[in-house]
Amino acid sequence: MIYKVGVNGVTGRMGVEVAALLGQGLQLASNYLELADAVANSDKVTSVEGVTVRTWKSPSREPVHVWVDFSRPAATMSMLESIDTPVVICTTGFSESELAKIENYSKRHAVLLAANTSPGMSVVRRFLAQALPPTDWGFSAHVEDIHHRHKRDAPSGSAKEIVRLLEKAGYEGVQVHAIRTGGVVGEHEVRLISDNEEISIVHRAFDRRVFAKGSLLGAVKLLSVGKSGLYSWDELFSDAFEGRSE
Amino acid sequence: MIYKVGVNGVTGRMGVEVAALLGQGLQLASNYLELADAVANSDKVTSVEGVTVRTWKSPSREPVHVWVDFSRPAATMSMLESIDTPVVICTTGFSESELAKIENYSKRHAVLLAANTSPGMSVVRRFLAQALPPTDWGFSAHVEDIHHRHKRDAPSGSAKEIVRLLEKAGYEGVQVHAIRTGGVVGEHEVRLISDNEEISIVHRAFDRRVFAKGSLLGAVKLLSVGKSGLYSWDELFSDAFEGRSE
Amino acid sequence: MIYKVGVNGVTGRMGVEVAALLGQGLQLASNYLELADAVANSDKVTSVEGVTVRTWKSPSREPVHVWVDFSRPAATMSMLESIDTPVVICTTGFSESELAKIENYSKRHAVLLAANTSPGMSVVRRFLAQALPPTDWGFSAHVEDIHHRHKRDAPSGSAKEIVRLLEKAGYEGVQVHAIRTGGVVGEHEVRLISDNEEISIVHRAFDRRVFAKGSLLGAVKLLSVGKSGLYSWDELFSDAFEGRSE
Amino acid sequence: MIYKVGVNGVTGRMGVEVAALLGQGLQLASNYLELADAVANSDKVTSVEGVTVRTWKSPSREPVHVWVDFSRPAATMSMLESIDTPVVICTTGFSESELAKIENYSKRHAVLLAANTSPGMSVVRRFLAQALPPTDWGFSAHVEDIHHRHKRDAPSGSAKEIVRLLEKAGYEGVQVHAIRTGGVVGEHEVRLISDNEEISIVHRAFDRRVFAKGSLLGAVKLLSVGKSGLYSWDELFSDAFEGRSE
Numbered sequence: 015m016i017y018k019v020g021v022n023g024v025t026g027r028m029g030v031e032v033a034a035l036l037g038q039g040l041q042l043a044s045n046y047l048e049l050a051d052a053v054a055n056s057d058k059v060t061s062v063e064g065v066t067v068r069t070w071k072s073p074s075r076e077p078v079h080v081w082v083d084f085s086r087p088a089a090t091m092s093m094l095e096s097i098d099t100p101v102v103i104c105t106t107g108f109s110e111s112e113l114a115k116i117e118n119y120s121k122r123h124a125v126l127l128a129a130n131t132s133p134g135m136s137v138v139r140r141f142l143a144q145a146l147p148p149t150d151w152g153f154s155a156h157v158e159d160i161h162h163r164h165k166r167d168a169p170s171g172s173a174k175e176i177v178r179l180l181e182k183a184g185y186e187g188v189q190v191h192a193i194r195t196g197g198v199v200g201e202h203e204v205r206l207i208s209d210n211e212e213i214s215i216v217h218r219a220f221d222r223r224v225f226a227k228g229s230l231l232g233a234v235k236l237l238s239v240g241k242s243g244l245y246s247w248d249e250l251f252s253d254a255f256e257g258r259s260e
Numbered sequence: 261m262i263y264k265v266g267v268n269g270v271t272g273r274m275g276v277e278v279a280a281l282l283g284q285g286l287q288l289a290s291n292y293l294e295l296a297d298a299v300a301n302s303d304k305v306t307s308v309e310g311v312t313v314r315t316w317k318s319p320s321r322e323p324v325h326v327w328v329d330f331s332r333p334a335a336t337m338s339m340l341e342s343i344d345t346p347v348v349i350c351t352t353g354f355s356e357s358e359l360a361k362i363e364n365y366s367k368r369h370a371v372l373l374a375a376n377t378s379p380g381m382s383v384v385r386r387f388l389a390q391a392l393p394p395t396d397w398g399f400s401a402h403v404e405d406i407h408h409r410h411k412r413d414a415p416s417g418s419a420k421e422i423v424r425l426l427e428k429a430g431y432e433g434v435q436v437h438a439i440r441t442g443g444v445v446g447e448h449e450v451r452l453i454s455d456n457e458e459i460s461i462v463h464r465a466f467d468r469r470v471f472a473k474g475s476l477l478g479a480v481k482l483l484s485v486g487k488s489g490l491y492s493w494d495e496l497f498s499d500a501f502e503g504r505s506e
Numbered sequence: 507m508i509y510k511v512g513v514n515g516v517t518g519r520m521g522v523e524v525a526a527l528l529g530q531g532l533q534l535a536s537n538y539l540e541l542a543d544a545v546a547n548s549d550k551v552t553s554v555e556g557v558t559v560r561t562w563k564s565p566s567r568e569p570v571h572v573w574v575d576f577s578r579p580a581a582t583m584s585m586l587e588s589i590d591t592p593v594v595i596c597t598t599g600f601s602e603s604e605l606a607k608i609e610n611y612s613k614r615h616a617v618l619l620a621a622n623t624s625p626g627m628s629v630v631r632r633f634l635a636q637a638l639p640p641t642d643w644g645f646s647a648h649v650e651d652i653h654h655r656h657k658r659d660a661p662s663g664s665a666k667e668i669v670r671l672l673e674k675a676g677y678e679g680v681q682v683h684a685i686r687t688g689g690v691v692g693e694h695e696v697r698l699i700s701d702n703e704e705i706s707i708v709h710r711a712f713d714r715r716v717f718a719k720g721s722l723l724g725a726v727k728l729l730s731v732g733k734s735g736l737y738s739w740d741e742l743f744s745d746a747f748e749g750r751s752e
Numbered sequence: 753m754i755y756k757v758g759v760n761g762v763t764g765r766m767g768v769e770v771a772a773l774l775g776q777g778l779q780l781a782s783n784y785l786e787l788a789d790a791v792a793n794s795d796k797v798t799s800v801e802g803v804t805v806r807t808w809k810s811p812s813r814e815p816v817h818v819w820v821d822f823s824r825p826a827a828t829m830s831m832l833e834s835i836d837t838p839v840v841i842c843t844t845g846f847s848e849s850e851l852a853k854i855e856n857y858s859k860r861h862a863v864l865l866a867a868n869t870s871p872g873m874s875v876v877r878r879f880l881a882q883a884l885p886p887t888d889w890g891f892s893a894h895v896e897d898i899h900h901r902h903k904r905d906a907p908s909g910s911a912k913e914i915v916r917l918l919e920k921a922g923y924e925g926v927q928v929h930a931i932r933t934g935g936v937v938g939e940h941e942v943r944l945i946s947d948n949e950e951i952s953i954v955h956r957a958f959d960r961r962v963f964a965k966g967s968l969l970g971a972v973k974l975l976s977v978g979k980s981g982l983y984s985w986d987e988l989f990s991d992a993f994e995g996r997s998e
Contacts, residue, residue: 043394043396043397044396132457133393133397133454133457134393134452134454134457134458134459137391137392137393137452137459138459140390140391141387141390141391141461144386144387144390144391144501145383145386145387145390145391145501146383146501147379147380147383148289148497148500148501150288150289150290151289151379151477152934153934154933154934156931156933160945162947191929193894193945195892195894195945196890196891196892196945196946196947196948196950197712197713197945197946197947197948198712198945198950199712206380206383207898207931207933207934207935207936208379208380208934208935209466209469209473209900209934209935210465210466210467210469210470210473210934210935211378211379211380211463211464211465211466211470212380212462212463212464212466212934212936213380213383213384213461213462213463213464214461214462214464215387215459215460215461215462216458216459216460216461216462217457217458217459218457218458218459218460219456219457220455220456220457220458220689220690220691220712221456221689221713223455223456224456224457227455227456231397251394254394255390255391255392255394398688399688400687400688402685402687406699408701437683439648439699441646441648441699442644442645442646442699442700442701442702442704443699443700443701443702443958443959444699444704444958445958453652453685453687453688453689453690454688454689455654455688455689456688456689458688458690466935466936466937466958467935467959534888535886535888535889536888624949625885625889625946625949626885626944626946626949626950626951629883629884629885629944629951630951632882632883633879633882633883633953636878636879636882636883636993637875637878637879637882637883637993638875638993639871639872639875640781640989640992640993642781642782643781643871643969698872698875700871700872701958701961701965702957702958702959702961702962702965703870703871703872703955703956703957703958703962704872704954704955704956704958705872705875705876705953705954705955705956706953706954706956707879707951707952707953707954708950708951708952708953708954709949709950709951710949710950710951710952711948711949712947712948712949712950713948715947715948716948716949719947719948723889743886746886747882747883747884747886
């Protein structure tokens with residue numbers, strides 16, 4: 015399939031990455047994606063990857079199958095008033111009323127709301143939800159979260175989610191060891207240690223383009239879902255992991 | 261619960277480890293296990309952890325709830341003619357007709373047939389069966405298998421099983437890099453690498469007692485199953501992983 | 507100190523990275539570095555980080571303390587005819603006669619000739635030269651080299667250098683396991699395994715800017731050397747590691 | 753060479769390991785070692801690996817070339833009054849006056865005084881003394897120390913020594929992350945992270961026999977030194993690392 019993708023927040027740090035991936039056309043999971051529309055509030059940048067950057071007030075360039083949004087809450091709201099397609103929302107910091115508007119929009123269209131679109135981190139979450147050893151096998155859990163020195167929050171949102179999933183499986187008192195230093199894009203490790211053996215799972219992002227790539231994987235998946243609804247990443251892709259066990 | 265455990269092949273390399281774990285009584289997964297009977301063909305060792313080592317021809321010492329077998333096929337067959345309880349069979353190398361006898365025994369009792377009883381390796385297999393990224397996410401898979409220099413087979417049985425599960429999920433052409441050196445008890449690593457990120461899962465055994473511990477976890481689990489049948493480790497414990505996802 | 511740096515090959519893949527580091531001024535090892543001159547054969551790019559890109563035939567912009575060269579042999583030769591300062595040469599593929607010209611130039615100025623300017627890889631080489639266990643301690647050595655799928659040579663130049671240093675210390679028959687996949691910038695691992703323990707050293711580059719940063723560390727070091735000569739990275743920095751042992 | 757080794761504290765946790773290594777004769781670093789004398793205060797064990805266990809008051813079994821001591825300070829002092837050979841002292845907790853007696857003994861014989869005889873940990877210390885990146889290269893250092901849940905001190909003595917060596921090289925404010933859990937024999941990791949790359953060195957002991965093996969390597973080395981003196985492990989083996997750099 016050929017899909018036309020629109021990008022909201024195209025001049026932002028992540029929007030630029032999404033546009034760059036789409037720039038020359040992107041072959042992704044058996045589909046072909048093209049950059050069809052680029053929106054931002056910026057006056058400084060007039061075009062991205064050969065596509066004119068417009069605001070929501072300007073007329074759109076061409077029809078779009080799916081939107082990807084890496085912007086700010088107000089810009090996301092403007093988007094929802096202007097579009098009529100599935101949308102991947104990676105913006106964060108919504109108020110209750112803004113979330114209500116997103117939920118309302120999701121009654122007509124498929125919406126993926128995902129603060130973290132790293133496909134690999136979803137594999138780690140899946141491991142934690144499906145494959146953790148039962149607590150009576152005698153393992154203790156230890157989490158490490160290493161990021162560059164510019165990252166302000168520690169532990170990271172992903173580390174907190176890891177702890178939540180460990181607690182859900184019955185692991186108690188799990189500590190996160192967070193390091194903020196140098197240029198580490200993002201590394202999370204979960205070590206499970208017993209008297210006789212150890213299992214560790216490590217996720218390492220090479221660059222932040224991983225989130226752009228993930229948002230586009232999400233966009234393609236939304237288009238295949240074929241019905242409205244508000245999805246988390248893990249809900250959206252749950253069927254992709256099924257039907258494999260013996 | 262208090263369970264009396266019998267060990268067949270108690271003077272062998274692994275049988276000794278099982279007996280040592282049971283020697284002073286073992287608290288395991290909310291149960292209390294004791295060494296109740298010890299069987300071997302050896303004349304050299306007369307007692308293990310305070311329990312007389314007998315042969316199957318000698319009268320049994322005391323009633324046993326569950327048997328653990330680390331012996332040879334002929335000794336396993338002798339055992340099946342003498343006992344009337346659930347049994348964990350960790351012996352390998354059975355002929356077709358011997359397997360048929362085991363299957364026949366399993367019509368009356370719960371039987372765990374497991375060449376590898378490392379609880380942690382079952383977590384790795386569970387990861388591979390349940391949480392591998394879909395192949396269209398762009399990951400390639402790489403397997404490493406490191407063992408001590410006395411191990412003759414390379415790749416290991418576990419490494420082959422890892423490859424089988426990767427292939428089942430659609431990963432093709434997976435290579436195993438096997439190293440045999442020094443005193444490494446056993447290490448397996450699966451690395452999944454894409455353009456933007458990496459997930460790796462590593463299992464490391466500290467000592468071979470891990471297999472003894474696992475066989476006893478299996479014994480306790482058999483006793484809770486409450487019905488006859490022939491189980492693999494993964495089948496026996498499948499319910500222990502369920503009911504956790506959101 | 508404030509140093510003015512010139513970049514030869516400034517429109518190339520690595521030249522761009524060096525210019526980007528210097529663009530806003532760079533604080534490096536107690537010095538302040540500025541981009542002072544930018545040279546390339548390209549007509550397409552007219553300025554880099556606010557500095558006009560010129561050819562060696564155009565008049566220079568301003569005096570330069572040290573040059574960094576990431577270009578091609580012919581462009582390096584043009585440079586040597588035009589400059590009169592220390593120079594870091596990271597270009598590769600020189601002929602014998604070109605190397606002779608570089609050596610001749612080094613009679614008047616300090617020259618660092620370095621195919622790989624990753625500071626971290628020099629730490630690994632230093633480890634291999636200074637701290638490897640004596641061979642009669644019973645360790646075997648194993649090397650892994652993982653790079654992105656676009657890298658054509660396998661093993662890498664660094665992996666070959668690692669093997670050379672292991673052989674120099676008496677380790678024989680060392681195998682390199684090379685993987686080319688996904689977007690791994692560059693990872694090298696040396697594992698030393700005996701019957702009772704293991705030491706592993708891993709180097710991981712986050713992005714190729716590491717080579718740009720290293721070339722500038724080399725430039726600063728050349729300026730402090732204060733005498734002419736042709737240096738490898740390890741020779742140039744050998745004194746930086748000394749005088750620490752007890 | 754064939755060396756006769758005596759073991760003081762032969763019924764203790766580590767003494768047993770030394771005796772087990774020597775039991776059938778041990779080929780080590782081109783030498784052949786045999787267990788020649790076994791001393792302990794215990795009445796319970798009468799022989800170890802076929803050698804009678806005696807006390808210092810009983811007559812010695814046969815001449816010994818070198819002694820290995822894993823005991824308690826008082827037993828070490830008894831030993832020094834009874835022997836007249838080089839000695840490896842791995843006992844800890846000496847008072848000032850006891851240390852003075854050891855030093856006095858070392859005027860007549862070569863003495864290795866080493867709390868930790870893991871050969872691999874000495875490689876890590878050598879790395880820290882010889883190969884750490886200069887501080888102005890922009891690396892920060894992070895230390896991890898993982899041991900079994902029975903280990904009481906945290907950080908470990910080795911982790912403290914690692915920090916001391918990092919500080920000696922100018923690294924400030926280094927944190928140790930210590931984990932005490934399960935059956936981890938001993939793992940130490942030093943990670944050096946900058947904006948663009950990372951170097952990590954990991955040491956992992958497989959079992960405590962590593963310390964027994966190391967004490968015997970020390971014994972052999974003492975015999976080759978050929979002069980009296982009190983040595984640390986790193987002093988004793990410093991020449992084994994030299995003469996390799998280019």
